[in-house]
Amino acid sequence: MIDSIAHLPLVLPPVVVGWLLLLLFGTRGPIGSWLLAWFGIRLVFTTGAATLACGVMVFPLMLRPIRLSIEGIDRGLDDTARTLGAGPLDRLFTVVLPLAAPGILVGAITGFAAALGEFGAVITFAGSIPGVTQTLPLAIYSALQVPGGEAVAARLSLVAVALAVAGLIGAERLGRRMRAAIGR
Amino acid sequence: MSLDVAFRHAFPGVTLDVRLSAPTPGTVVLFGPSGCGKSTVVAVLAGLLRPAACRVAVDGDVLADTESGLFVPPEKRRIGVVFQDARLFPHLSVLRNLRYGLRRAPGGAFATEAVVDLLGIGRLLDRRPHTLSGGERQRVAIGRALLSQPRLLVMDEPLASLDAARKAEILPYLARLKTSFNLPILYVTHAPDEVARLADTLVLIREGRVIASGPLSELAARADSPLAAQADAAAVLPARVVRHHPERALTALEAGGRVLLVPLLPAPEGERLRVRIPAREIVVALEKPAGISIQNIIPGTVHGVVEDRAAHAALVEIVLDDGHLLARVTADAARALALAPGRPVLALIKSVGIEVLA
Numbered sequence: 001m002i003d004s005i006a007h008l009p010l011v012l013p014p015v016v017v018g019w020l021l022l023l024l025f026g027t028r029g030p031i032g033s034w035l036l037a038w039f040g041i042r043l044v045f046t047t048g049a050a051t052l053a054c055g056v057m058v059f060p061l062m063l064r065p066i067r068l069s070i071e072g073i074d075r076g077l078d079d080t081a082r083t084l085g086a087g088p089l090d091r092l093f094t095v096v097l098p099l100a101a102p103g104i105l106v107g108a109i110t111g112f113a114a115a116l117g118e119f120g121a122v123i124t125f126a127g128s129i130p131g132v133t134q135t136l137p138l139a140i141y142s143a144l145q146v147p148g149g150e151a152v153a154a155r156l157s158l159v160a161v162a163l164a165v166a167g168l169i170g171a172e173r174l175g176r177r178m179r180a181a182i183g184r
Numbered sequence: 185m186s187l188d189v190a191f192r193h194a195f196p197g198v199t200l201d202v203r204l205s206a207p208t209p210g211t212v213v214l215f216g217p218s219g220c221g222k223s224t225v226v227a228v229l230a231g232l233l234r235p236a237a238c239r240v241a242v243d244g245d246v247l248a249d250t251e252s253g254l255f256v257p258p259e260k261r262r263i264g265v266v267f268q269d270a271r272l273f274p275h276l277s278v279l280r281n282l283r284y285g286l287r288r289a290p291g292g293a294f295a296t297e298a299v300v301d302l303l304g305i306g307r308l309l310d311r312r313p314h315t316l317s318g319g320e321r322q323r324v325a326i327g328r329a330l331l332s333q334p335r336l337l338v339m340d341e342p343l344a345s346l347d348a349a350r351k352a353e354i355l356p357y358l359a360r361l362k363t364s365f366n367l368p369i370l371y372v373t374h375a376p377d378e379v380a381r382l383a384d385t386l387v388l389i390r391e392g393r394v395i396a397s398g399p400l401s402e403l404a405a406r407a408d409s410p411l412a413a414q415a416d417a418a419a420v421l422p423a424r425v426v427r428h429h430p431e432r433a434l435t436a437l438e439a440g441g442r443v444l445l446v447p448l449l450p451a452p453e454g455e456r457l458r459v460r461i462p463a464r465e466i467v468v469a470l471e472k473p474a475g476i477s478i479q480n481i482i483p484g485t486v487h488g489v490v491e492d493r494a495a496h497a498a499l500v501e502i503v504l505d506d507g508h509l510l511a512r513v514t515a516d517a518a519r520a521l522a523l524a525p526g527r528p529v530l531a532l533i534k535s536v537g538i539e540v541l542a
Contacts, residue, residue: 076271079232082258083265084332085288094284098275182275 009121010060018053018124025052025125049126050133054115061114062107069103070096102178109171113164136160187212187336187368191228191238200224200235200392206385208243208336208368213383213400215373221392222372226340229370230265231258242336242368262289264329266339270321272313278324279309285332292333293365299327302364303357319350323357330365338370343378355381359541380404380420380460381541401440405501405508408490417499418462421507423540425455434479434535441505445479446538458541465537466511468500469530470521480533484509489523491515498523502531 009017025032025043035041043049073096081091097104119137126133128142140156143149190203200221206212214222227233229240231248234255240248242263247256264285272281282296300306303323313321322342329337342358343351359381362369371382379386379400387397388409396403403409405419423439428448435449439459451457472481484502491498498518502509509531513523523529 074271076267076269077273079230079258080265080267080271081273081284082232083230083261083263084285084328085259085262086284087259090288095273 006063007060009057014057014118014120015124017057018121018126021049021053021056021121021125025049044125045127045129045133047126047132050122050135053121053125054118054135057118057121058111058114062111064107065103065110066100066107067103069100069106072103073099099182101182102175105171105175105178109167113167116160116163136163185209185243185368186241187243187370188239188241189225189229191235191240193224193228193233193235193238195224198392202228202389202392202394204387204394204397206370206387206397209366210384211362211369211371211382212385212387213371213373213379214387214389215376215379215383216389217374220390222374222389223340224392225389226265226338226370226372229336229338230263231256231261245335259288262333262335264332264334264337266322266325266329266337266342268341268344270313270318270325272316272321272324272328274313276313277309278305278311278313278316281313281324282309282328282331285328289331289333294330294333296331299330302360303327317350318346319353322346322350322354326357326361330361330367334367336368336370338372340372341374342371343375344373358382376416376418380418380458380539383420401507405510406488408488416462416464417510417512418460418539419507419509420458420460420541423457423459425449425451425453425457427453437540440507440509442482444482444533444538445535446540447535449540460539460541461509461533462537462539463499463510463512465534466502466509467532468502468511468513468517468521468523469532472530473532476532477534478532479535480531480538482509482531482533484529484531486523486525486527486529488525489518491518500529502529 022044023029027033027036027042027044032043035043043052077095077099078091081095086094116135117137118135122133122135123138128134128138130139136156136159140153143152143156185208186205187208188205192199192201202221202225214225216222224233228235228238237250238248239250246254247261248254273284276284286296303326305320305323305327308316308320308324316324326342343354346354355378362382373379383400385397386400386403388395388403396409401421421439423437423444426436426438426443428435430448433448434445435447437444437446437459444459467478482504484504487501487503487508489498489500496515498513498515500511500513500518500523502511511531
């Protein structure tokens with residue numbers, strides 16, 4: 001059940017996710033009104049809203065590699081740690097997380113890359129306010145709406161390409177070092 | 185003191201009903217074919233498996249008892265386990281693997297230097313597990329288990345995945361481990377040579393049940409035991425070095441209430457060791473032969489004869505003052521000599537046929 005809800009953003013159109021977020025977290029929505037009444041937080045059309053929208057959208061993408069890498073850990077190692085006196089939390093930090101590190105890294109990079117490209121959910125839930133909620137693709141899109149904005153769009157696209165390439169190379173290097181560290 | 189395990193557990197297709205009790209300290213060897221439930225005994229003992237009904241006690245401390253609802257989790261049992269596949273943590277160096285259990289132990293008798301020395305792993309401390317050979321890995325796993333300051337060390341076929349050379353490399357360390365520390369050991373194997381080398385108490389297990397248990401010297405030489413049914417059946421006797429005869433290059437051992445001559449040993453007089461006498465190295469005679477190269481002519485009485493029809497052979501169990509011998513002869517010879525319980529015979533044993541185990 002929780003699993004299906006977490007995976008929902010993967011199959012729903014992003015605009016629908018953004019609209020659902022707006023319903024939930026809007027000042028009159030069930031969570032949004034509660035946040036406003038108790039903490040005075042108004043989320044809609046803020047950087048926080050853009051972050052939340054990106055987070056919800058990329059969460060299922062991150063979940064899969066992380067879960068696969070945790071499931072891929074030899075159960076025997078966990079049992080061995082138990083016989084050596086390690087309790088559940090101890091084993092999580094000394095055995096499970098270090099061994100799942102490559103998968104967590106892949107999840108993080110995938111999530112970062114996907115968040116950079118997030119469009120529909122952000123524009124619906126957070127709007128496209130320059131310097132506040134405007135993501136890179138939103139900025140490129142609005143630049144293209146203005147006559148003569150191609151130069152700006154090209155520069156922004158270059159930034160996007162540079163970020164993506166740097167991210168991929170970094171992930172590859174880090175991943176290789178991590179796998180060497182756990183002997184794979 | 186003693187080690188007591190009793191449990192019943194149903195797997196799809198088989199139900200295990202194991203009851204075993206063995207004196208401690210000492211080495212208890214659990215012997216049986218693959219898939220007979222040996223590893224389940226290990227899992228129950230360590231607490232990694234919670235059977236439908238069980239009672240586990242080590243030296244009087246009850247660790248699990250379904251009747252009173254007591255179940256001590258594995259991390260609180262202080263039972264060190266060495267698995268067949270070593271299971272070193274791949275992300276930690278050898279030293280940090282060794283210290284994993286040590287850091288979580290309440291303190292105890294095993295010091296890092298002593299264990300590292302005993303196992304000869306001093307040069308490996310900075311290495312990563314995946315750079316070690318199979319034998320080295322297994323030695324590190326044994327060290328890691330020892331340093332967790334266990335009250336009982338359990339080894340689940342630690343040599344099964346190693347080739348003969350690696351096995352020969354580790355066996356002496358295990359024998360040293362046995363004598364160096366006063367630690368109870370439960371050792372699981374399906375290899376008869378490991379039984380002969382290590383066991384004090386032998387527990388035979390088959391299809392989820394204990395079929396026999398007792399001191400090794402009694403159990404190994406019973407002609408009707410499953411151990412004797414193997415092609416390399418042998419008697420194992422505790423022995424003591426009586427005196428050396430350097431001029432003849434022989435050493436006299438006392439074993440089973442008799443004197444055995446073996447090729448000269450480096451061990452000092454009075455040293456205790458054990459000898460393994462393979463059944464096919466023994467010739468059975470009714471009268472003392474003359475002009476023969478055999479040094480050991482041991483009188484005894486036939487206790488039983490078990491025929492192996494498939495191989496046209498017979499296994500003769502011969503009782504000495506204090507122990508038993510097994511002799512493998514042809515079925516025809518057994519009939520010609522009229523070997524039957526109660527018949528006095530002479531066991532002729534070549535000195536070079538006796539294996540002296542440290």
